Amino acid sequence: MPTNDPDSAIPGPLTPLRAQLGEDGWLEELGPRHLAMFQPRGNTLLVEFEALAPLLRRKSAEPWSAGLARKRGWSTLTIVSRGRTWFRDPAVFDFFDDLTDGGFFDDYDSVVFAGAGVKGYAAAAFSVAAPGSTVFLCAPFATLDPNETPWEHRFRGDRSLSFGPRYGYAPDMVDAAARVYVVTDPAEPADAMHASLFRGPHVVHLRAHHGGPRLGARLEAMGLLDQLFSEAEQGTLTPQRFARAWRARHRDEVWLSNVLRKLDTMRRPWLQAVFAGAMYDRTGAASARRRLNEALARLKEEGKRPPAGREPAPDSDSGRLLLAGE
Template identity: 30%
Template sequence: MAQPAQALLTTWLDHPTSAFVEWVAHHRALGIDRIHVFLRDTQEGPPPLAAALERAGVIEITPIPFDAAEAAEQIRNAAIRAAQLEAAEDNGWGLFLAQDEYLLLPRHDSLAGLMRTLKGVHALSAPVRLFFADGLERPHQPGAVLADIDHRAPDAPADGSGGREWRTVVKRGLWTARLPGYPVGPVKRDLSRLRWLNGAGAPMPTPRGNRTWQRDAAAFEDALICIARVPVPRVETLLLRAAYVQPGKAQAMPSDLAPLIDAARANDHLPDNGLERAAQLRAEQIAHLLALPEVAQAYRDQCEEEEARITVQTKRHPLWKAILGYVDGAPLPPDPPVRGAATVPTAPLDKPAAKPAPTAAPQAAAPAPAKPVKEHPHVPDAFARIATAPPPAWFAEIYPGGDRQGSFVKLENHALLHIERSPDTLIVTFDNISNVHDISFGREPWAYRFVRGGGYSHFAIIARRKDWYRDTQLIDELHRLTERGVFARYKKVVLAGTSMGGFAAMAFASLVPGCIVLAYSPQTTLDQDLVPWEDRFGMGRERNWALPHSDAAFEIQGAKRVFVIYDPFFEPDTRHIQRLEGDNITLLKCWFAGHFSAVFIRRANIIKPLFQMVIDETLTEQSYYRLLRDRRALAWYRKAMEERAIARGHDRLAARIGPAFQRVRQQRTREEA
């Protein structure tokens, strides 16, 4: 029986260029013994070069549906599928790279050899660095591109600006979801300790995630492993890659490529011959691949096709003319309009556009009378505005041409959105009262971007009124979905929301026994028989509290864990919290937040890592309060402390808070410099 692969490399390709042979050879030279390529699913089948490599047993190919509306998301979509391949076997390692990224191993001959020296490691995050040639060359040369790549750009600062990236080698069989940069979600099996290292073999900073790593210089060390991204081997090579992107409206604009040109010809590059270390083995692998007759023929055809395309593109394509002119010193022209794009009026939609100045006309010609604008009796203005607006991002995922399975159910006062991403983890979110009046076409469910970014499946309840989900139609629909097993098929379900949404996350927890709940500043009920002291939320108190799921304090008994975040100084919320009992409940204090604990946590820039720790089941009281220390630099927190000190007669203490706050801010500035 064949042994499982020791090293699996996955990637997404719009279309393989002739340099793809070198890309494959480079990674085979470093011990990658399985390469899996995700390509656009087209009627024509895979491009000839990719098909030849597949028939030769060099690569594997999986076509995936291509969504033109989400062209920029194709790499992310491929990464999610890559995680499923990585999780299918328990032996070996998995890595996801883009087509212009190359693995570098400064001290080892193979990836498996490196991982053997790091005994017991589960994940190894390698920094991505930009590599260039010494000088910007214009003409494209078909074939290999790495021979002249011997300089790299300085690292982006560790200031939280988001300029740093990683690619992570993962132990196979542990994660079922990933982003291009790193795995996300829980591991498949119990581990006494998750060992996640940086490129130098030291532990990655915690809490693990992009926000933490962007601010920590140690996360970008690379003594053992690095990823070399080569975005501009030559100017025409860059343009050629852009030309293969389909459909045409998804291709890059001049403003997209100009920063890469600027980076390539910057004068602050550092010599780095890291790619030369594998040059001999890479050349041997290239020779081996081109000794395969079908691969050699497809390679020659691809080289000829590139030369012919360059001849045509240079003369006709506006992007090529713009970028080549920019390289020669001409100013960058504005991006051309996307073909087929609708013209958008500059005047507000609720006001008529300003009339253009009339042009002079011959005196003999009388101006034609203006025709009245006819209003269609069955198409109200609101519908017309929606019909001309771009669709929301979630719709692009599940519409008939989308890349996800899912559903959207519109009820009278609510809507239910289900997007299937991860087969293991489902995040259920409930809207709060702040956005119930949002009727825009682009409205997103609560926490949509975070959930999508993590690759988790999402079930969102979208509210159109402040009813605390006291609606017979909604409750019946949720019960029907529960009976169908919609929630039970996931290994982990997390319910989350704030205020009204926090109440719902707890109140409907009984539908999903064993779930995890995250509730910010929730109410337990608005039933006046149970909480006669509650005088807020008049519209909610008027609803029917005899319906099922009306007392959240009772409904959370079957949950695995319930995290409740609240301000202990805010009595109206605290009285609800006092109704909660159970060993599964963790109460987390968020001082001076008032009823707006989620907003407070978000402004302290910890809402995403906190949510991630809830999903990963790594959140404890200790880790929460370590995160909460970031609030010390929040002006909201300083002002609240001062006001409370003054109210309690501690004027001298209040006078000391401002200077202490400034010291914290200055210390943080120095740490981030």
């Protein structure tokens, strides 16, 4: 809801962003470090948060949700930051205040706030502007306030930012939401601790084991976000439904490789042989073949039996069995 002519302040490098919005959309500067992009479509509004540099590097210069929004006929409001600001800016606060006071969110049957990581923090924090909304978060931060999260040692340079009182402590800001979905990887301790601070009967925790530190990107790469967002907006997303969708990880080589690397540090050759063998059977990946053969060689050295029916995998090029260390 721009308060002035938005195009008058848009510099040349942002032209790709303005061009994608068409005649009905608008782009507004929110101070020197943030932008707001709005694309009207249907009666569901998706509010998301982006960083400018990665956005401009995309071929289409579109937010990650653009395809989903077009497919679903959703309107989108995207807040874009120049750098890692955590969206802690009075200009952004005032913008959301104006939207609320002007009844902007009241024009929609459904409002969904979404984000991952730092952007998940922002999605949660600003969801308070639209009571009754749905909030979908991947590995969100609760705050960087050391009084609330003294165990958080990442982003030390950002601790000088003020995380209150306006739109501050994210777990409190989602209290007015109708539903809150928090996807996290229990194997990432710091992320899991942040996620545990989001509590209440309207909060649904969804566990993506070994999804890694960039969980939102992993879900996007697996092609799961369309389904998850649709079910979240409808209120039908449950831990059981998420678990079924998360089975797609068994076909995702990045996820499989992440688990393989974790098994490397555990020094459990029998377990590594089981997992690497299953991964090799499914994908034929060279990394799985190498680790399978290394694990089987180690079991042989230790005089232990390999998993039932598991034998060394041949070199895919020559049919020669690879020995450990080759």
